[in-house]
Amino acid sequence: MIPATIATAVAPETIAKVTRLFNNTAYDVICELLQNARRAGASVVAIALNSAGSEHFLHVTDDGHGIADPASIVTLGRSGWSDETRRAEDPAGMGVFSLAGRDVIIRSFSKPDRQGWMAHIPASAWETSRPIAISSDPIARGTAITVRVPDEWLKTLERDVEKAAKHYPVPVTWNGNDLVQEDWLKDANHIEEWQGVRIGVFQKHPSHYSSRDGRLNFHGLTIPCDLPYVQEVDRGGHWIARVDIFDAPQIQLVLPARKEVVENDGIARLRDAVRVAIYRAIEAAGTHRLSAHDWREACSLGIVLPEAAAYLLSWTPNAADSSRNYESGQHITDPGMVLMPDFDALVGQPANAAIAKHNPFGGPLVEAQDAFQGYGWYDILAQVEDLRFRVTQGDRTFVVSDTQEAPAEAESGWVEAITLEATMRHAGAFIEVSTEADVAFAPDQWSCNSVDETSVFVLRGSDQTALGVVDLLESAIFYASDDSDADSYSTQLERFQADAAERIIGMLEGDDAALKNRVRDLLASHYFVVPEDRSVSIVMTRRGVEITVSPIAAPEAA
Known part of the structure; x- marks a missing residue:
C-alpha cells in the first residue's frame, strides 16, 4: 500500500558510504578540524605529530568551548552549532566525518554538563551503527583529536598544515612552533567591504597568476571561483580580485568539502560587486589603458573615469x-x-x-x-x-x-x-x-x-x-x-x-x-682545420678538386 505520508530521513546505506564524503587527504582533514575549532571560539590551535615505534599520530587541540553532546560528532548532518553560526556559515554537520575510516580518539569538554568526555572511534565503526563508548576525561576545556596517520600523509603533512594555516584567522602552532599566517588580501591595491566580505583588487601581470588560483577565502579555506577581471590594452596590467568571506550567508559553498561555490543569486551579486570594486581601484590609480568598452561599462556603473592615456x-x-x-x-x-x-x-x-x-x-x-x-x-x-x-x-x-x-x-x-x-x-x-x-x-x-x-x-x-x-x-x-x-x-x-x-x-x-x-658558405665552418702557419688553395671543377697547402712565411724580426 502506498503510504499517506513520508518524511525525510538518512538511509542506513548512506552510513556505509561516509568514507566517500571526503577524499581523506591530510589537507582536507586538517582544514575541517581547523574550521570546527574556529566555530568553537578557539583562540589558538595546536597541531603536533608524535611517533610510537612505526606508528604516527596527529594531534589537533583547541581551547574553544568544546562539544556539548558527544552524539553530534557521529550523527550525519547534525552540527550542534548555535543558530548564529548556522545562519552565517551553513555548517553541514559533517566535519568530523572527514575522519571517516580512520582510527580516532576525541576528547572534549561539555559546558552544559561541566565535565570532559572521551570517545574512541575505531576505523571499522564509521560505516556501521555499532555503539561507541563514552567515558569521562579530565580535559578542562576545548577539544583534542588524535588520529592515526597513514604513511601516505607523512610525505606532505607539514606542508599541508602550513597551507591550511596560512590564511586561517586563528593562530596555529606546529609541533610547538608558530606558523606563518598572512592576510588573504595582502598587497591589494584596493580593499572594500560588501555584505560580509572584503574585496581586494590586485594589479597583476598575466604570468603571475592562474585561473586555478584561489579567489575566495572562507576563514582559511581557499577556493577557486570565476570572478570578473579587467585587462588593460597592450602592455597594461590585469586587474583581478580576491574575496575574504567573514559573514556572508548568501555565498554558499558546495558541501561537504567546500571546494567550489554554489552558483546562486548571492554569487551573481558578488561578481557585480567585484566588477565595481575593480573599476574603483582603477579610478584610484588615476590613469589607465582600458578599452573604450570597459571605460563605458565603468561609466554605466557610476564610476566616471578619464579616457585612456593618449599614447x-x-x-x-x-x-x-x-x-x-x-x-x-x-x-x-x-x-x-x-x-x-x-x-x-x-x-x-x-x-x-x-x-x-x-x-x-x-x-x-x-x-x-x-x-x-x-x-x-x-x-x-x-x-x-x-x-x-x-x-x-x-x-x-x-x-x-x-x-x-x-x-x-x-x-x-x-x-x-x-x-x-x-x-x-x-x-x-x-x-x-x-x-x-x-x-x-x-x-x-x-x-x-x-x-x-x-x-x-x-x-x-x-x-x-x-x-x-x-x-x-x-x-x-x-x-x-x-x-x-x-x-x-x-x-x-x-x-x-x-x-x-x-x-x-x-x-x-x-x-x-x-x-x-x-662555396664560401660550405667552407665557412671549416676554417679551424687550417694551421696558423699554412694557407690552403682550392681549385674546384666538375672533374674534381685540387688542394694546395703552402707555408706562410714568418714575419721578419724588426
Whole structure:
C-alpha cells in the first residue's frame, strides 16, 4: 500500500558510504578540524605529530568551548552549532566525518554538563551503527583529536598544515612552533567591504597568476571561483580580485568539502560587486589603458573615469615568423601620429625600409588599436588603409602588394623605379601619399611565398646590397614548419638563408658571385682545420678538386 505520508530521513546505506564524503587527504582533514575549532571560539590551535615505534599520530587541540553532546560528532548532518553560526556559515554537520575510516580518539569538554568526555572511534565503526563508548576525561576545556596517520600523509603533512594555516584567522602552532599566517588580501591595491566580505583588487601581470588560483577565502579555506577581471590594452596590467568571506550567508559553498561555490543569486551579486570594486581601484590609480568598452561599462556603473592615456606604441612591421614579432614598447604621444594596421610581412617589411628613409605620412606611425575606438583622442587620428608598390621595369609599369602578384612577363631582379603608395583615411576623406622604395616583393600565384617563387624587385642604382635583400626577404617570408616530421628551426632557417642568398646574389651580382658565396658558405665552418702557419688553395671543377697547402712565411724580426 502506498503510504499517506513520508518524511525525510538518512538511509542506513548512506552510513556505509561516509568514507566517500571526503577524499581523506591530510589537507582536507586538517582544514575541517581547523574550521570546527574556529566555530568553537578557539583562540589558538595546536597541531603536533608524535611517533610510537612505526606508528604516527596527529594531534589537533583547541581551547574553544568544546562539544556539548558527544552524539553530534557521529550523527550525519547534525552540527550542534548555535543558530548564529548556522545562519552565517551553513555548517553541514559533517566535519568530523572527514575522519571517516580512520582510527580516532576525541576528547572534549561539555559546558552544559561541566565535565570532559572521551570517545574512541575505531576505523571499522564509521560505516556501521555499532555503539561507541563514552567515558569521562579530565580535559578542562576545548577539544583534542588524535588520529592515526597513514604513511601516505607523512610525505606532505607539514606542508599541508602550513597551507591550511596560512590564511586561517586563528593562530596555529606546529609541533610547538608558530606558523606563518598572512592576510588573504595582502598587497591589494584596493580593499572594500560588501555584505560580509572584503574585496581586494590586485594589479597583476598575466604570468603571475592562474585561473586555478584561489579567489575566495572562507576563514582559511581557499577556493577557486570565476570572478570578473579587467585587462588593460597592450602592455597594461590585469586587474583581478580576491574575496575574504567573514559573514556572508548568501555565498554558499558546495558541501561537504567546500571546494567550489554554489552558483546562486548571492554569487551573481558578488561578481557585480567585484566588477565595481575593480573599476574603483582603477579610478584610484588615476590613469589607465582600458578599452573604450570597459571605460563605458565603468561609466554605466557610476564610476566616471578619464579616457585612456593618449599614447600608442610605435609601429614595427610584422615578420612572417610570428615568434619574431614584438611590440616596440616606445610610447608615442604626438597628436599627429598615424595608425598603421597589421599588414602582411610581404608588404610591411619592404615598406618599413622605404619609410625609414622618408616618411610620407606626415606623422609618426603607431600600432592601430581597435580597442580604443570610441575615445575622442583616438577617433580623430589618421589611418593607413592600404599599402602597395608601383614598379617600373623597362617600358612596363605594374603594381604589386601582399595579395597582387606581378605580371607573368615581369622578371625578378633590377628595375628602374619602385614607389611605395599608400591610401590614408582622415576626417572622412581619403588621401594618397607615396615615397621612393629600394625593394618590393610580390607573392607567387599560389601565395606560398617560397624562396624560389616570390617575386623580388630591387631599384637599380640604390645602395641596397644583395645580402641586405636576403635579410629583408627572410623577414618577409620565412617561417618554420612545426610539423612533427620537419627539421629543427635552426636547420630550416640555415637552409632558407643559403637558398635565398644563392638566388638573390645570382640575380643581382651574377652566377659567378652566387657560386663564390655558396662555396664560401660550405667552407665557412671549416676554417679551424687550417694551421696558423699554412694557407690552403682550392681549385674546384666538375672533374674534381685540387688542394694546395703552402707555408706562410714568418714575419721578419724588426
